[in-house]
Amino acid sequence: MNRRAIIIALLACVTAFGAQAITPRIALSDQLPALDLAALVPEQAGEWRVDPNVPAAVVNPQQDFAIQAIYNQTLSRTYVNARGDRIMLSIAYGSDQRDGVQVHMPEVCYPAQGFLLKSVRIDSLALAGGEIPVxxxxxxxxxARPEPVTYWMTVGEDVVVNGKQKKLAELRYSIRGVYPDGLLFRVSTISRDSAAAYRMQDDFLRTIVAAIDPEHRPRFAGRGSIE
Known part of the structure; x- marks a missing residue:
């Protein structure tokens, strides 16, 4: 074997060893209290309560087997207030949020179900401990169905809203030898007035997030959800 071949082989070995050394092997979900979406997300918070007579008509184009491969738990509910306003809530949790496991963002899921995507923008939501991106x-x-949607994703206790932010959050955990869990937190409303719908959604989100046990709240809405 010539010198060039030997150097290439050594570099390949070093690269492989380095990749193996920094591959996270510890699950963040094993270090934190277990999440039970149905138990932790209250059925009543403030003026909002679950409407048992209306199913949560949440768009989800994936088949059951695909959902089970990505998420450990999902929760879908419709909440209603005394005025009859309704908000659909969908939460999907996965214990492994590394690159190989990709959540399905609404701007992908909705068009797959025949919805027209009118606009997508990043905004912020004020919570008890500060603002989070949404x-x-x-x-x-x-x-017949105009549907404004608000959502965010978490990687561990970091809130992210796009692929770049997700990768950076994963990297911060992987440096510690940990691979994070995470979830997608989404609400939507059937409404032709998007501005009013988003105001109502924000009110609902602040109420429902504040009602989640503080011990678990950062994994639902990041550290900005804690006072």
Missing amino acids: KRVETMHGN
Whole structure:
């Protein structure tokens, strides 16, 4: 074997060893209290309560087997207040949020179900401990179902709203030898007035997040959800 081949082989070995050394092997979910979405997200908070007579008509184009491969738990509910306003809530939790496991963002899922994507923008939501980034997605299905959506994702206790932020959050955990859990937290409303819908969604989100046990709250909405 010539000198060039030997050097290339040595570099390949060093690269492989380095990659193996920094591959996270510890699950963050094993170091933190277990999450039970149905138990931790209250059925009543402030003026909002679960409407048992209305199913949560949340768009989800994935088949059951695909959902189970990505998420450990999902929760879908419709909440209603005394005025009859309704908000659909969907939360999907996965214990492994590394690159190989990709969440399905609403701006991908909704068009897959025949919705028109009217706009997508990043915004912020004020919570008890500060602001967190959120994404606003305006969708329309035919002329009968305009559906403004607000969502965010968590990687461990970091809130992210795009792929770049997700990768950076994963890297911060991997440096510690940990691979994070995470979830997608989404609400939507059937409404032609997007501005009013987003104001109502924000009110609901502040109420429901504040009602979650503080011990678990950062994993639902990041550290900005804690006073």
